[in-house]
Amino acid sequence: MRxxxxxxxxxxxxxxxxxxxPGPGDILVQVEVALTDGTDAKAFRRGHPLLLAETPSPFGxxxxxIDTATGRRVVAANSAxxxxxxxxxxxxxxxxxxxxxxxxxxxxxxxxxxxxxxGRNLLPVPAGLAPEVAAMTEPLACCLHGVERAGIEAxxxxxxxxxxxxxxxxxxxxRDAGARVTVVGGxxxxxxxxxxxxxxxxxxxxxxxxxxAVGTEEAWHDALELVRPGGTVLFFGGRELVVDTFRLHYExxxxxGAFHHTPRHVRAALAxxxxxxxxxxxxxxxxxxxxxxxxLFADPPRDLLKAAVLP
Ligand SMILES: [Zn+2]
Numbered sequence: 001m002r003x004x005x006x007x008x009x010x011x012x013x014x015x016x017x018x019x020x021x022p023g024p025g026d027i028l029v030q031v032e033v034a035l036t037d038g039t040d041a042k043a044f045r046r047g048h049p050l051l052l053a054e055t056p057s058p059f060g061x062x063x064x065x066i067d068t069a070t071g072r073r074v075v076a077a078n079s080a081x082x083x084x085x086x087x088x089x090x091x092x093x094x095x096x097x098x099x100x101x102x103x104x105x106x107x108x109x110x111x112x113x114x115x116x117x118x119g120r121n122l123l124p125v126p127a128g129l130a131p132e133v134a135a136m137t138e139p140l141a142c143c144l145h146g147v148e149r150a151g152i153e154a155x156x157x158x159x160x161x162x163x164x165x166x167x168x169x170x171x172x173x174x175r176d177a178g179a180r181v182t183v184v185g186g187x188x189x190x191x192x193x194x195x196x197x198x199x200x201x202x203x204x205x206x207x208x209x210x211x212x213a214v215g216t217e218e219a220w221h222d223a224l225e226l227v228r229p230g231g232t233v234l235f236f237g238g239r240e241l242v243v244d245t246f247r248l249h250y251e252x253x254x255x256x257g258a259f260h261h262t263p264r265h266v267r268a269a270l271a272x273x274x275x276x277x278x279x280x281x282x283x284x285x286x287x288x289x290x291x292x293x294x295x296l297f298a299d300p301p302r303d304l305l306k307a308a309v310l311p
Pocket of ligand 1: 087
């Protein structure tokens with residue numbers, strides 16, 4: 001089969017590799033569509049110590065496809081918690097000690113979903129839901145988990161900094177939780193698109209909760225400046241950050257991080273996509289074959305949100 005593999009930063013190659021052989025409980029999926037995302041774009045440029053530890057590495061993790069054994073259309077998350085370790089028993093499934101290795105290899109004709117994920121985090125796609133929308137299950141699940149981590153509730157004001165694909169999904173997730181959502185930053189056309197995802201453009205000043213969805217130091221500082229005294233800032237990315245502890249202390253700010261997703265959020269995300277509440281398909285702005293992925297990551301078009309990769 002043909003697969004796009006990561007050989008090192010900036011080096012992606014379409015190669016002929018053996019089709020994986022499913023063992024007991026594994027599910028072999030014929031990939032209909034995979035989606036690009038920001039994590040993959042970053043990993044392409046810099047490598048990734050966890051996702052792409054060994055090279056050449058399979059690549060890509062958002063997908064929808066056909067279970068070759070049953071003919072069903074399915075989606076799967078890129079991990080599943082074990083249910084037995086200490087964090088899992090505490091209910092903190094995103095901190096499961098056995099989440100890794102994360103599933104990679106969606107930029108290929110076939111992807112083997114191992115039994116540990118197939119048993120817990122592989123779901124049939126509802127009839128009528130487009131594969132490229134269903135493939136957003138994993139990132140949307142991260143957003144639903146993030147909204148829960150931030151404690152977002154009805155009638156709160158929420159500012160989402162950064163109207164990229166994740167920012168727009170966060171807008172929808174926060175709106176769905178009943179919040180009044182403002183989208184901050186980005187280009188005018190992106191802020192207009194955010195209206196379709198439940199957010200109004202604004203400056204976000206004094207919001208109860210600020211969600212940072214850009215992943216730059218500048219955006220982290222913006223998020224910390226926008227939040228009201230006593231409010232919460234949710235960080236979606238992670239690197240070093242210098243925090244003004246004066247505000248943290250005197251204004252009792254809460255800073256929280258969110259990572260990954262849980263099986264509950266994976267199910268909720270697929271249902272949210274199937275609800276048709278938002279024009280999710282507008283998050284897919286480009287379509288490429290396996291050969292086109294490297295070019296997109298190396299030189300992203302200005303209007304790129306997510307690309308559908310058709311293997
Ligand atoms: Zn666990």
